[in-house]
Amino acid sequence: MSGVALSIRNLHKSFGGVCATDDVSLDIAGGELHALIGPNGAGKTTLISQLSGLLPADRGTVIFNGRDITRLPAHEIALAGLARSFQITSIFADMSVLDNVAMAVQAQDGHSYRFWQPARKDKRLRQPAMEFLQRVGLADRASSLASAVSHGERRQLEIAMALATTPQMLLLDEPMAGMGPEESGRMIEIMQSLRGEKTILLVEHDMDAVFALADRITVLVYGRVIASGSPAEIRANADVRRAYLGEETDPC
Amino acid sequence: MTTDPITENPGAPKSFNRFAIVLLVTLALLPPALFYSGNPFWLDVFTRLVILALAAVSLNLVLGYGGLVSFGHAAYLGLGAYAVGVPVYHATYGGFESIASYNGWVHLGLAIGVSALFALITGAICLRTRGVNFIMITMAFGQMVFYAIVSIETYGGDDGLTIDVRSEFPGISLDNPLTLYALCYLSLVAVLYLVHRITGSRFGMVLRGARANEQRMRAIGIDCYRYRLVAFVISGALCGYAGFLLGNFTTFISPEMMDWTRSGELMFIVILGGAAYLYGPIVGAIVFIILEEVLSGYTVYWHLPFGLLLIFSVLFLRGGLSGAMDKLTGRSQ
Ligand SMILES: Nc1ncnc2c1ncn2[C@@H]1O[C@H](COP(=O)(O)OP(=O)(O)O)[C@@H](O)[C@H]1O
Ligand SMILES: [Mg+2]
Numbered sequence: 001m002s003g004v005a006l007s008i009r010n011l012h013k014s015f016g017g018v019c020a021t022d023d024v025s026l027d028i029a030g031g032e033l034h035a036l037i038g039p040n041g042a043g044k045t046t047l048i049s050q051l052s053g054l055l056p057a058d059r060g061t062v063i064f065n066g067r068d069i070t071r072l073p074a075h076e077i078a079l080a081g082l083a084r085s086f087q088i089t090s091i092f093a094d095m096s097v098l099d100n101v102a103m104a105v106q107a108q109d110g111h112s113y114r115f116w117q118p119a120r121k122d123k124r125l126r127q128p129a130m131e132f133l134q135r136v137g138l139a140d141r142a143s144s145l146a147s148a149v150s151h152g153e154r155r156q157l158e159i160a161m162a163l164a165t166t167p168q169m170l171l172l173d174e175p176m177a178g179m180g181p182e183e184s185g186r187m188i189e190i191m192q193s194l195r196g197e198k199t200i201l202l203v204e205h206d207m208d209a210v211f212a213l214a215d216r217i218t219v220l221v222y223g224r225v226i227a228s229g230s231p232a233e234i235r236a237n238a239d240v241r242r243a244y245l246g247e248e249t250d251p252c
Numbered sequence: 253m254t255t256d257p258i259t260e261n262p263g264a265p266k267s268f269n270r271f272a273i274v275l276l277v278t279l280a281l282l283p284p285a286l287f288y289s290g291n292p293f294w295l296d297v298f299t300r301l302v303i304l305a306l307a308a309v310s311l312n313l314v315l316g317y318g319g320l321v322s323f324g325h326a327a328y329l330g331l332g333a334y335a336v337g338v339p340v341y342h343a344t345y346g347g348f349e350s351i352a353s354y355n356g357w358v359h360l361g362l363a364i365g366v367s368a369l370f371a372l373i374t375g376a377i378c379l380r381t382r383g384v385n386f387i388m389i390t391m392a393f394g395q396m397v398f399y400a401i402v403s404i405e406t407y408g409g410d411d412g413l414t415i416d417v418r419s420e421f422p423g424i425s426l427d428n429p430l431t432l433y434a435l436c437y438l439s440l441v442a443v444l445y446l447v448h449r450i451t452g453s454r455f456g457m458v459l460r461g462a463r464a465n466e467q468r469m470r471a472i473g474i475d476c477y478r479y480r481l482v483a484f485v486i487s488g489a490l491c492g493y494a495g496f497l498l499g500n501f502t503t504f505i506s507p508e509m510m511d512w513t514r515s516g517e518l519m520f521i522v523i524l525g526g527a528a529y530l531y532g533p534i535v536g537a538i539v540f541i542i543l544e545e546v547l548s549g550y551t552v553y554w555h556l557p558f559g560l561l562l563i564f565s566v567l568f569l570r571g572g573l574s575g576a577m578d579k580l581t582g583r584s585q
Binding site: 074078079084092093098099104106107112115116120125130148164165 | 258259260261262449450452453454455456457458460461464465467468469470471472473474475479482
């Protein structure tokens, strides 16, 4: 519960003239559920992609559990215990729901140079995968084709895959995007069940969910952190109110 | 039909596999029957078909399951055939003592070893590229081998070389066409089983995952490059083995065997037959041989209908003929 799990220092990324993240510094304590909010185009997804190694940072450093992971390739960051989900669902569409999770279990298990035994009969992959599906409430869809299940179920699958890599920390990019109220409710329950067990950086637009779940909240606008604090502090912050009312800030 | 949800694979072809078993049994029985009933010509056609199918099965591992569109696989067929022709040439006419031999095991080892090495070196470079670049660079490496062989006068350059003696193995003679067919057929069955095991294994799942969604693979902690490279090497080695059989079948080697159009034919066989279907390349090879026999009688431009058929199948038949057949016979969900 104690100590800094993820420490971001002066992280920067620009696309052409647009500063997607601009000098972002942020500490996330171990075990905390940290919400990252901000208007569309604020750079939230870009930040998560930089943290997960899928986008190289222009400048800055990322320290995870005391280890500099700024320049590590994405797969090594994942193996170091930092997992992410995608805002735009990213799964293996032509495999079963269970296959999807089993692939993540296999990645974490670390033995993929096995050429002979059928992976679909491998209990060391299938049983843990089934448990992760149960955890997100998707066990009854295990044998469905991933492309055939509903949008909400695919979002749950994203979470199950992230969990299956047994990470210490989760980066969740709008897990409730496009969900109906009932599905969001289930997703909030999943988050609740994860709090304390995993450190979580949660990007979310649904303010009710954010204020219900978050220990701390950071607000990103035009790539910059304009406020960071407890839900009560953020609620009272004048800059945040202004940003959400759409007033201009300086370009970078 | 009851299935275990834990092990079920909803993406797997069901009815088509039964049809494929019928195909394999037919390939086992029909050619020898034709041979004994006085049609030795047909045995030759079937031998070539089985060798092409074998090469296409090896290409399918990377193209179908791995999504890596290699346009240079004929190079491996050529390397495998030259691995028979070159040692035999030197054993007969002298020179190059270290490889000069009639011994089949030497030929086999060279065919597989050289192909695997070539796949390792070129794959390490090609696999850093994607999409059209990958297609072009695999083709460029294939053409590199083609021109290298053309330039070697010793082995006949452009004109090629007749292989005077087939690979010698203790106890069996490949000069007997039935024995050769049996070897090719059993090799095809063995390689099909091998590819079946590989593609269903943990390694195979990684290969399929890399095709389906590389970004997701990286995010769960898998670096696709190395697995693709291993698949590329396995595929190259198997295709080199097919070349070894081809050399023993045609007893003639020439650079023409590894021309880029030959690579295109292999791609045609895989894609038309049904990429990522285990038995797809067999269907593709059968259609290819039939079209070739029929069409080349009518017109010298017999490659044109091939191209049209390929475009049709890419546009309208996802999964090629195997995929279409699977749908027709009513794959149950
Ligand atoms: N790959 C990219 N190429 C160019 N611009 C991009 C790219 N990704 C994001 N951007 C730009 O960076 C800014 C931040 O985008 P993003 O991180 O997706 O915001 P958010 O997730 O907060 O909505 C936007 O202006 C977006 O247009
Ligand atoms: Mg976003």
